[in-house]
Amino acid sequence: MTAEARKRISFVVPFYNEGVNVDLFHGTIKVTTAALPYDLEFVYVNDGSGDDTFARLRAIQDADARVTLVNFSRNFGHQKAITAGLDYATGDAVVIMDADLQDPPSVALELIARWEQGYEVAYAQRRTRKDGLFKRVTASAYYRLLARIGDVDIPRNTGDFRLMDRKVVDEIKKYREHDRYMRGIVASLGFNQIAVPFDRDERLHGETHYPLPKMIKLAVDGVLGFSTFPLTIMTRVGVAVSLFSVLWIIEVVLHKLFFPGDLVQGWSLTMIAILFMGGINLLMLGVLGSYIGRIYREVQDRPIYTLDGVYRAGEAERARPAMVPTQHSSPLTPASPASAA
Structure with a gap:
């Protein structure tokens, strides 16, 4: 494979008060993906963290030229952080995953393998999960309810851990609603999708940033966004x-x-x-x-999120591009930092 023909894979990862996991996650994902025959891009989104997450991400971005750091002006939420990551990812395929290592980076290799086989969406489907009884029961009941009343067939036991081809990402970027439920949006698009079963690990460090109120809001967004x-x-x-x-x-x-x-x-x-x-x-x-x-x-029709800055290797801090798709405007792709200069 020549240098000109090498494809690029982007990893989009939201961070919210994950300072304790930043270095461990980046070190793990670097080792896991070292043998991939692709150019790699890591798009890390700091979702208004109140700890040292931004400082740690900034240090990683300075040390690794493949890292793009998108910094929110405040906390906008997990789903909007994913949206920002997709807006700035430039890869031929994009992998979305969480930073707490409950989504094993090794599974990303299986997602990429399905992409190489021609699938345009490969989503990680939880075979087992090491969560409490309450969360397991409520999650199972929720997915069953959504399957019965939803207008879109959303696969059960799936989160946002998935790989999407560039053409799927470009379609998702046209969807600019504020109450976002990304797994529902992806399911509604169609394309050639496949499940990759995996066993979800326990969170290694820190506390979950999806407490019950946020889980309820996400569940409500899924119902109201994809069911009448x-x-x-x-x-x-x-x-x-x-x-x-x-x-x-x-x-x-x-x-x-x-x-x-x-x-x-x-x-x-x-x-x-x-x-x-x-x-x-x-x-x-x-x-x-x-x-x-x-x-x-x-x-x-307000912006979905507001940026404090975008950081790339060898470039100064960048403000948010002026032309970002909104609900009622045409689906323009955000200007790259080079073109925005």
Whole structure:
């Protein structure tokens, strides 16, 4: 393979308060990928970390010319950090993985092997996971629910650990919604996809940065972003409650006609009915409000993320390119640092 013909593979990795893992992760990924016959690019995204993650990433970027450091102005979240990494990755294929080494770098080699076989998306599918019972049960229940109500067939037990061909990445960059669920976006694109089973390791250092509230938000983004079932169920609940009310009215009328002495006088039953209907109404309004809130954020058309700077080998700090695709603009590719100079 000549130098001119060598393809490039980009590794996109978000970092959030991962200072304890930065050097270990980069050292591991360098050793794991050393024998690959490709040019390599490491796009590390600092998602507004509050520890020494940025300083450690900066040191790695100074020492390794293959590293591009994308630094957020604040914490925007894991899914948006992945988006920024894809915006700046230049490889013929892009591997997305986490920095906590729960996604074994060795599995990335299997993903690349599937790409070499002609697959355009190779996603790592968890065969086993060393998580707590609560997380395993809720994750399994969530994927089953999403499979039943989702408009897109999203593979079960998959995260964002995957490889995507350049043409898939270019399509994803057209999707600029703010409430992002990347694994759903990738599944919705189609292309030739294949699962690569793996056993997920335990987190080596630090604490998880996906606590229960963030997990719930991600799950809600997956449901609301790829299913209209919550809207349709509002009608079904309305019909069910109305039918129940009609049957109740019939029952009261029959008691009044044939068993008037059995009717219980008082406000208890009335108040229960009022509170029940009020709760149903508020619940349905909440579901509707969730969709309206998403529409509102998209209509505002604000940038998905804001950068403090971009660092590449041998170049000064770069500001964010002026032309970045938004929800309603044409899908322009971000200007490279060379062209932005």
